[in-house]
Amino acid sequence: MQGKNHQAKIFLQGISHQTAPLEVREKLALSKDQIGALYQYLDDTVGLKECLVLNTCNRIEIYGLAEESVGSDWFLQQFDRFTHLDKDWFRDFGYWKSGFDTVHHLFEVAAGLDSQRIGETEIFGQVKSSYVLGVQNKTVGPVLHKVLQKGFQAAKWARTNTAINRGQVSMGNVAVDLARRIFGNLKDSRILVAGMGEVGEMTVKALISRGVKNITVSNRSPEKAVRMADEFGGRAIPFTECPNILPETDIMITSTAAKKWIFTRQMIEKALKRRPDKPLFLIDLAVPRDIESEVGKLSGVYLYNLDDLAEISNANLKIRQGEVEACRKALSKRSARLWKALSSNHSGSQPGDG
Amino acid sequence: MNFLNFDERTFIGLGILLYCGAFAYGLIPLIRKRKHRKLLMLSLVTGGLALQTLGLYIRGMDLGRCPLGNPFEKVQFIVWSAILLYMVVGPAFRMSLLGFFSSGLAAILGAASLLIESWDQPYQRAASATSGWVETHAALAVFSYGIFGILALTSLMYLLQNHGLKRKRFTGLFSVLPSIVQLDQMNRRLLFTGVAVLTVSFAVGGVYYRSHLSDVEGAKLITTVALWLAYSGLFLLQRTNRLAAKKFAFSCIVLFLLALITLWPVTSSGMANPDTTPTQMQP
Numbered sequence: 001m002q003g004k005n006h007q008a009k010i011f012l013q014g015i016s017h018q019t020a021p022l023e024v025r026e027k028l029a030l031s032k033d034q035i036g037a038l039y040q041y042l043d044d045t046v047g048l049k050e051c052l053v054l055n056t057c058n059r060i061e062i063y064g065l066a067e068e069s070v071g072s073d074w075f076l077q078q079f080d081r082f083t084h085l086d087k088d089w090f091r092d093f094g095y096w097k098s099g100f101d102t103v104h105h106l107f108e109v110a111a112g113l114d115s116q117r118i119g120e121t122e123i124f125g126q127v128k129s130s131y132v133l134g135v136q137n138k139t140v141g142p143v144l145h146k147v148l149q150k151g152f153q154a155a156k157w158a159r160t161n162t163a164i165n166r167g168q169v170s171m172g173n174v175a176v177d178l179a180r181r182i183f184g185n186l187k188d189s190r191i192l193v194a195g196m197g198e199v200g201e202m203t204v205k206a207l208i209s210r211g212v213k214n215i216t217v218s219n220r221s222p223e224k225a226v227r228m229a230d231e232f233g234g235r236a237i238p239f240t241e242c243p244n245i246l247p248e249t250d251i252m253i254t255s256t257a258a259k260k261w262i263f264t265r266q267m268i269e270k271a272l273k274r275r276p277d278k279p280l281f282l283i284d285l286a287v288p289r290d291i292e293s294e295v296g297k298l299s300g301v302y303l304y305n306l307d308d309l310a311e312i313s314n315a316n317l318k319i320r321q322g323e324v325e326a327c328r329k330a331l332s333k334r335s336a337r338l339w340k341a342l343s344s345n346h347s348g349s350q351p352g353d354g
Numbered sequence: 355m356n357f358l359n360f361d362e363r364t365f366i367g368l369g370i371l372l373y374c375g376a377f378a379y380g381l382i383p384l385i386r387k388r389k390h391r392k393l394l395m396l397s398l399v400t401g402g403l404a405l406q407t408l409g410l411y412i413r414g415m416d417l418g419r420c421p422l423g424n425p426f427e428k429v430q431f432i433v434w435s436a437i438l439l440y441m442v443v444g445p446a447f448r449m450s451l452l453g454f455f456s457s458g459l460a461a462i463l464g465a466a467s468l469l470i471e472s473w474d475q476p477y478q479r480a481a482s483a484t485s486g487w488v489e490t491h492a493a494l495a496v497f498s499y500g501i502f503g504i505l506a507l508t509s510l511m512y513l514l515q516n517h518g519l520k521r522k523r524f525t526g527l528f529s530v531l532p533s534i535v536q537l538d539q540m541n542r543r544l545l546f547t548g549v550a551v552l553t554v555s556f557a558v559g560g561v562y563y564r565s566h567l568s569d570v571e572g573a574k575l576i577t578t579v580a581l582w583l584a585y586s587g588l589f590l591l592q593r594t595n596r597l598a599a600k601k602f603a604f605s606c607i608v609l610f611l612l613a614l615i616t617l618w619p620v621t622s623s624g625m626a627n628p629d630t631t632p633t634q635m636q637p
Binding site: 166167177178180181182183184276277278279296299300302304308311312315316319 | 535538
């Protein structure tokens, strides 16, 4: 493949959160079997030299290396007999990239620049899993292998050398980040959950994902408390028991529908006397608030409410957004370097050449 | 004694320069909100420690004893002890930021002791200084100052982290500090170690001074015993949970500053002792 032609032979057909609404994206979520079938279809029926399918909740992207220069119309025509994907979705909401743009796009995706939450690192793992699956299906050859390996390196570089993933942006992860600043390792932390809202649930799940095991749940409705405890693998206690369990608690998350403060300064002070050498992290997610604001002035107590978490989340997002352009430029240099190497390596009759 | 035609102050100066480099290297990424490479930080501090050790070794060889006779030597030994302790504590407890603070302390104290010429005047060795017991006593006492120096740094880190969490600051320095619990545990361990080393130092000194009561210097005895009592009292208050972690950290910083001040009466009384052997040290 000549360097010039090579550009047309590596391509990408995709749909993502940038181009399609949720209603469309949810129809594109493929099961593991369907992805396997897609790989087989791309290999056997479409006859691509190499391909990789990246399927997440926010995108489906097919990276391919064709024998000849191809365009979007040709590629979509190949989908007539593949029942799990409707080519019209790609036509109406999709995007097509070829050559250098494909390589650069993959670099940006792997680094989290194209993600809904800029700089998130989950996508890196998802691209890696897709790569592993592609290798297992024997559809990733030398060209895509090199592009992906360099993409992983570029993503790691961006994470280390820019602030693109600095700070947490989801409320649950912001709370976990704060908990780690207080307790370090959260494995042995004891959590008390009083009431439950959406953000509260997110926070508990984020804490569990960091190894928290000791969870106590309380709710005005005992049935709901038991249900929540089952969900989180914790234990349920009557709502009135909350103050008694406070001395044995490291992190308390409250989000009840109470109209006034449930946890007063006096109540917390009493609990602190029984745990003098340990800090207490209180996350008040209720509106109106469950915890008296004066509690935040107590030594060893760290009180955060919904606004505090939102403020941190927004500030972190702003930092990340401020890094996008610098990060994009750096990735562009790296992808251009790779593209130049690929073009020269695969001129003549090298792998990936047509 | 020279090494490669350089005297001991040159090596000590180069060591302090590397500590300054480590401090600057840690400071710039903090200002630019970037991560620093831990390996380079550790390498700079290790290089500084190696050069400073060489410098102190040369001076020790010239003196024929541990170099702890004037403020310059004592400050250098404290800095050396603190950095040595960081090399053990920092990587083991994954406190890379402690390297930044330790190199800062070493750079400030080390540079001050190099720049203030009056701190490194020739001195006369006290007769007692020839005793192995007294040398061990002095070395352990100054090493405990190094421990209290690191304790002051981890306490400062605790207060900064506490301030950041209370005031909802989360960027820059605040985002890279170790956790409150980790710092508090570190403070407790360092205080215990410091008090233990100082106690052993007193016990070792007691073996000699018990039979040489006339060698005991009043000002030195009062200040060091007061310091030992203060740190021991702090230890007891903390152990019995009668001191909140924030006040504990604050006390550790204040006591270290006081400890540095006590160096002067301790040193000057040692140098002014009339019962001295007129052995002069030329810096």
